[in-house]
Amino acid sequence: MPKKQTKTNFNKSERFNFALTWGDVDGREYRQEIVDLANKIGRTKAGTSREAIPFGPEYYALAPILDEYQAKMAIHLEFRKKLSAEDVAKASGEPYEKVKETLDYIAWAGVAFVNTIDGVDMYWQDIFVPGHLELINNNKELVAKHPEVAEAFYYFGSKKGPMAAGIMPVGGGPMRVLPIERSIDGNSRKASYEELSKHLNEAEVFSVSDCSCRTSREEMGEGCGHLKEDMCVQLGHAAEYYIKTGRGREITREEAFEIIKRAEDNGLMHSIPNLDEPGHTHAICNCCGCGCYAMRLANEFVNNDIVRSNYKSVVDEDKCVACGECVDVCPTNALRLGQKLCSKEPIDEKMIKTTPRNTEWTQDKWNSDYRVNRKNTLDSGTAPCITNCPAHIPVQGYVKLASQGRYTEALELIKKHNPFPAVCGRVCPRLCEEDCTRGDIDEAVAVDDIKKFIAEQDLNKDVRYIPRIRHDYSDKKIAMIGGGPSGLTCAYDLAIDGYDVTVFEKENKLGGMLTFGIPSYRLEKDVIEAEIAVLREMGIQFETGVEVGKDVSIQELRDKGFHAFYVAIGAGSGRKLRLEGEEASEVLSGVDFLRTINLSEPTNVKGKVVVIGGGNVAIDVARSAVRLDRVVQTDIFCLEARENMPAHAEEVEEALEEDVKINNSWGPTRIITENGKVTGVEFKRCLFVFDADGRFNPQFDADDKKIVECDYVLLSVGQTFNYGNLLEGEGVKLTKRNTIEVDHVSLQSSKADIFAGGDVASGPRLAIDAIAAGKEAAVSIHRFVQKGQSLVFGRDTHSYKVLDKDNLTENQGYDGTVRQRTKHINGKESRTTFKDLRGTLTEEQIKKETARCLGCGATKTEEYLCVGCGACTLKCKFEAIKLEKIYDVKGYEIDDLPKAVIKKAASRKAKIMANKINPFTKTR
Structure with missing residues (x-):
């Protein structure tokens, strides 16, 4: 007869562990034969601290899968002693045929082992772990029907794990x-x-x-x-x-x-x-x-x-x-x-x-x-380069490989973290170099130039690195919406795992802002194409000229079998200033202007050009305008002082060399037109851009104004998003900034199967930020489309910390090799072409430059934690x-x-007592 659970049967710690999962068990009926069987398998006795109790994990592993008769027959089996059905029938007094059928079920369920020995099926039992809990959870049919057995396996560890702390000798664990x-x-x-x-x-x-x-x-x-x-x-x-x-x-x-x-x-x-x-x-x-x-x-x-x-x-x-x-x-x-x-x-x-x-x-x-x-990292930190890089690329590692001439291995290491090293070697703002420890001595290591040299292999189809496909998950179709750096990176990582990936791009060319937003004098288009060719070889499919939301909806893609979506459409539209005169045809968005230039389409931009904005895009726009035959003068006007411009300092200097004039601390008040045509822009002096709390709150001197004559105005004051009908009917939430609202770890949107990253989730950032987001999205999508996977458990937290450079000693025996550079291209020469005239370091220079790395970081190991x-x-x-x-x-x-356990426990107890008596002399 079933018995009722009472509080006296339940130990307090076990109540805490299990009652939360299976509800309050006091007063519930339980089955004594299941408790008896659990104690027999567990080799435990009732009334001891280790006993199996009603509604404990052992109970929940057995009760759902055994009826009363099956449990009683299982009790007749022995620990590692092989018995036949005939043996059990004799011991139980039950009919052989019924016993044999029951034992076969018990073995199938996982509560007994069975082997055929000399033509006879022999049955026996082992312990719970490693043993019957594994066998039960390896029975797919039972787990599907009784998911509580899976939970019981977990909570068995919750019960037994703390009991063994410190008392199990090395080599004695189950x-x-x-x-x-x-x-x-x-x-x-x-x-x-x-x-x-x-x-x-x-x-x-x-x-x-x-x-x-x-x-x-x-x-x-x-x-x-x-x-x-x-x-x-x-x-x-x-x-x-x-x-x-x-x-x-x-x-x-x-x-x-x-x-x-x-x-x-x-x-x-x-x-x-x-x-x-x-x-x-x-x-x-x-x-x-x-x-x-x-x-x-x-x-x-x-x-x-x-x-x-x-x-x-x-x-x-x-x-x-x-x-x-x-x-x-x-x-x-x-x-x-x-x-x-x-x-x-x-x-x-x-x-x-x-x-x-x-x-x-x-x-x-x-x-x-x-x-x-x-x-x-340790709490004391590690090398600044790997820490500062948004994708945490192991700079020190590939620099060392390059120093040894192991260029293919160096490329492989980089591409584990960034599938576009040749691109980034040309356009990355080098955050890894900004805090380089070598820079405190003379100049930072030329990390990007080293990476660019290594990545030259990717431009040669005969030697480029194609990653090995690790798995075969081709039964799952994944859609990338947007063929820019973030979408392509996500596609790359998912393809390595063997997923069936399709990239949908509304333009006729891939690359996103790499293709349409970065001028060729910084990034030749054949470089982008070469690295995208690797993705083609990996089996990724591309649908260009297809705008999701217009030509096909997300729901229609679901109906075609796509399991998840990564929205990475970038920020391809320019922001407006809402100024008087802004609607004139000679006022253009900077990103639209760059797109026209990059597609080699004709442009009417000529005469005197004013570029408004102080970021990297504004610099690109101005330097592109300078290269046009019909442009006679290019001026940049921005709110920020020179030292506070968001544009990279090196690019600012290159713009100045190319005769771009930069006018700092000026904000536009209106665009002047005559007969519908632009004739100039009125500016007033900007006193400061941010307030005391660091918020964007520019203040102006209304009495300090000037009018600048011009023929065209190119606005580069930020970018925004053009969703079209992409998200129509999907219930995807947007933020106040019009970005897609996503979980900061998983990048999952409010619609479970839609993930978003890159500019469309973070706002406009760097290509390397978009690449980093694409990698995280790939991790999440892999987990999302596979049954029962958490989006957070066990993933890399990217918990990095920079070492304290102020605590470093000054004299550490550094050599005096100067930073290696490519030949400097005079601005008067570079402004005459859209070709990238910048060279690549020679192999001899690479040897010298890689030797400049101080090797700040090293792996540390904790002996106790290492198994x-x-x-x-x-x-x-x-x-x-x-x-x-x-x-x-x-x-x-x-x-x-x-x-052995008793001996170890006694020794441990003595150490604990000794440490209490003299806490300053810790015993191991």
Whole structure:
């Protein structure tokens, strides 16, 4: 008979963990046979702190999938003792046929193992984890019908994880990290049981299945973007069970090796069930730190000893270039970027102050937000270049590769973060150089010139870098609306993941503002085309001359099978000033003027030209006007003083060299016309642009005015958006600035399947900002179109911090090599053509310039947090990080483990007491 739950059956911490999920359970009826079975599988006793209780996670894993008879038959099975249906029938007194049918169901459900031995099906039980909770969650039919079993898997960790903090000896955890074999090749101290190949070569039967941890996460809507399919490899008896019950498909040993390598190449690491006999296992899991429940023990409960291998990572700072590739794949955030320059005051590089080894480990010491709070750098900061770049491109890394002549690898590294290095090498405002530490000595490293040299490979179709397609998600169609830098970047990253991507562009050419808004003297159009050609080779489809909202609606694209949309239409329309005379035909938008020039269309602009605006676009407009044969004079008028102009200082100087006259601190009051034609502009003196609170609030001297004669006025005072009918009927919210309102992390709009980024979400910014947004959108769209994936959990937070340059010592042995430059082009020459006359550094100059880099940053490792998986070593191109063996533990027999735990717990308790008596002498 069902019993009723009472408060005396429920421990307070368990009430906190589970009642929130499954509601108040007091007074609810429960099934005693399920509680009994849960305690038998868990090898726990009623009344103890570890017991399985009604409505606890073990209960919810079993109750939905077993009826009373099935549960009672399961109770007759034994831990790792193989019994036949005939054995169980005799023990229970039940008919053989009914028992056999029941046991087959129990095994299919995941509450028992089954193998056919000498023609007879033999059944047995194991522990919950690693064991039956994985088996249950690998049953797709049951999880779909009873999603609570997925939640039970998660909450089992919530119950058991805190209990094990600090008391589990290294090598004794139920799951253990197995180092990637390539990371310990050549290590003279490695043991055979630490080699993945040993386990694969010893097995005769293999299967592969979905990852049960990610299945659970997915069902809870908390996936991390690492998908579950074909992730876990079973060996021997486990493989036989998985094949027999339909959980996995049979594979060959060669396929198993291929699956393992593919996982490693994609940044995953391995863990194995660790409670078989020491040195043996029945499965190899390909894990991530953000989804794996074994790694959760380390990441949330900071109990890294329970899963660690015998190794730790060691960084050779002399070789390290702070590229961050190792940081990206570290499953425990044990690697972070720091600095390696000498400091006046010592820097605290500890990532964790206390550990469970010698401290009472209460909930306030957990890292419960580990899936959203990863850090890329130490609190003391790292190199300014990678930090200041909106896309966080690892400058120091590709500079070092270039210094070694490894140009293809350098290009590959750049293009992981930016698919348009040749473009950016010509037009980027070099935020990486603005705070370059070398600039405090003489001049910043010529980062953009180095990048431009590396990216020259992209202009040659025979040697350009085409990224490897990592997955096949071609069953999902994604639409980019807008073919500018943001949309193209998003398309590039999604194509790498194997999605079916189509870019819709209303113009007949791709590139957006790169094509239509940047003059050729800065960016030749063949450069854009060369880098877009890479996207074509990747299989991305382009529909040019198609305006979404006019030629086809978003809903019509949905009806054609598109699963998600990225709106990246840019800010292609010029703002107006609402001045008297602004409607005259000789008053043009600066961006419209640039579009005409870039398309080589005829223009009537001539005579004296006034450009209004002080930003980069205004400079481009003025320098383009100067190049027209019929223009006799070009003047820029802007509100800002020279030192406060938003335009890049170098471009201002180039404009001056080309005889563009810049008139600072003037604001237009009206455009003067006679007989409908422009004759001049009236300006008044601007006293200041921003008020004391930093708000745009220009103030003028009404008595200080002047009239400037001109024939044409080109307005470059900002850009806005032309949505047309794009968003009609979609319910997409706009901000007060007329941008699309999006979540600041995911870039998801108020319409779930519509994402937006670049200028249309942020307002007009730089091309590199648009590129960075495109990358984030690709991460979100991948997660959105895949079942059960969170848009936030486990994604890169881009949490960077600049090192304190004031704390650096002054004499660090720098060489005196001057900054390398291309030949300077005189403004009188450059103004005569729209060709880009700027050259590229020679290879000899590249060697000199890359040597000027001070190498500010380096990866730092926290020994306690590192679990010795080796994923970092595969990503390093500089042999700067390796695994070092620090333990020599093979494992424990499961029946011997309790003794080891008791011994470790006693030692830990003594350390905690010692630290309380003398807190100034911490014991480890």
